[in-house]
Amino acid sequence: MLKKTAINKATELAAALMEKGTLIAPVKEDAGFNFREISDAKQVDLNFHNTIISPKSAFFPQTEDFVRYQTGKSILEATPVELNIKPAFLFGVRPCDVKSFEIMDIHFSGTGLVDPYWQKRREATTVFGYAFDLDKPAEAEEFYQTLGIGAADPEGSDIFMVKKDNDLLMKAITPRGEKLLTGLNIPSEASADDEKYFDDTVAAGRNFKTRSTCVDARATAKKFEDLFHNTDFWEKMSHACLSCGACTFVCPTCYCFDICDETLFSRGTRRRVWDACMFTDFTLEASGHNPRTKVYQRLRQKVCHKYSYHVRKYGVISCVGCGRCTRYCPVNIDIFSIVEEAVKA
Numbered sequence: 001m002l003k004k005t006a007i008n009k010a011t012e013l014a015a016a017l018m019e020k021g022t023l024i025a026p027v028k029e030d031a032g033f034n035f036r037e038i039s040d041a042k043q044v045d046l047n048f049h050n051t052i053i054s055p056k057s058a059f060f061p062q063t064e065d066f067v068r069y070q071t072g073k074s075i076l077e078a079t080p081v082e083l084n085i086k087p088a089f090l091f092g093v094r095p096c097d098v099k100s101f102e103i104m105d106i107h108f109s110g111t112g113l114v115d116p117y118w119q120k121r122r123e124a125t126t127v128f129g130y131a132f133d134l135d136k137p138a139e140a141e142e143f144y145q146t147l148g149i150g151a152a153d154p155e156g157s158d159i160f161m162v163k164k165d166n167d168l169l170m171k172a173i174t175p176r177g178e179k180l181l182t183g184l185n186i187p188s189e190a191s192a193d194d195e196k197y198f199d200d201t202v203a204a205g206r207n208f209k210t211r212s213t214c215v216d217a218r219a220t221a222k223k224f225e226d227l228f229h230n231t232d233f234w235e236k237m238s239h240a241c242l243s244c245g246a247c248t249f250v251c252p253t254c255y256c257f258d259i260c261d262e263t264l265f266s267r268g269t270r271r272r273v274w275d276a277c278m279f280t281d282f283t284l285e286a287s288g289h290n291p292r293t294k295v296y297q298r299l300r301q302k303v304c305h306k307y308s309y310h311v312r313k314y315g316v317i318s319c320v321g322c323g324r325c326t327r328y329c330p331v332n333i334d335i336f337s338i339v340e341e342a343v344k345a
């Protein structure tokens with residue numbers, strides 16, 4: 001099913017979705033766009049290229065409280081924090097970011113151990129993918145095409161949206177998307193021309209150029225294995241790194257977290273917070289030993305995890321080429337260039 005609505009009616013569409021559940025959509029902020037829970041339908045702004053922080057926080061928030069307790073009392077008196085999941089709509093997700101959910105599913109639900117926090121949100125959320133604007137060139141940092149992701153790939157979305165002049169074409173991709181689109185009375189039926197435009201855009205998206213180099217997952221994984229002990233290579237790649245962790249916080253496929261206890265007077269909270277393998281104390285052990293004290297060791301971990309260990313273990317590269325890590329690195333360290341250097345080495 002393909003329907004369409006005028007882009008300037010996106011506020012009405014947003015309001016209709018808010019009547020059915022929580023709407024999470026791109027919002028313009030001082031520093032750029034980010035996905036936020038919408039409290040006023042007018043906040044939704046589709047004039048974005050991509051967001052600063054990836055949409056992973058819709059399923060895996062930066063901080064999440066698990067348990068509340070009182071110090072000095074039995075653990076049996078601790079209170080688990082209720083999940084309180086409601087139907088949600090994640091609106092306007094670019095295809096590379098939609099692909100990241102599939103990769104993250106491996107870790108949060110695909111290996112036998114299920115993380116209920118991630119899984120329940122995934123099950124409750126309808127994903128509206130949104131094609132990149134093919135009339136504008138890709139941004140310099142992006143390389144999703146090299147990883148086999150098209151600029152208008154609908155796979156992974158429940159409903160996929162393509163901008164056509166002043167209209168938004170919306171196609172149901174899954175039964176859940178079909179049911180939702182049928183029940184939304186705002187969009188009007190699309191014409192045969194619209195159908196063709198949608199299909200042509202998806203096809204053109206597969207050839208849409210980002211930076212690209214030949215990345216064969218298995219061969220690249222092997223290259224990085226061979227380079228593991230090449231300290232000169234890793235020191236050269238990492239010499240400017242500040243260990244700030246920005247690259248991991250904006251990344252849609254980074255999933256490391258810490259679980260910590262915070263107490264104030266006698267009230268305690270056990271919470272999960274994002275962590276980053278680029279932080280100096282990420283691997284600091286209780287004994288005081290830290291196996292990754294050097295910057296090059298940490299950058300090597302991040303890159304090899306995505307391009308080597310992950311391929312060996314799960315058969316796929318854990319990177320979707322969104323380019324955020326490069327865009328927001330304060331010293332311009334570019335993971336794509338590291339991959340290119342490794343391929344050439």
Ligand code: SF4
Nearest residue numbers: 251319320322323325
């Ligand atoms: S490593 Fe960089 S390019 Fe790859 S998914 Fe993460 S932020 Fe995007």
Ligand code: SF4
Nearest residue numbers: 241242244245247329
């Ligand atoms: S964003 Fe750049 S400087 Fe900061 S940890 Fe990542 S690679 Fe290092």
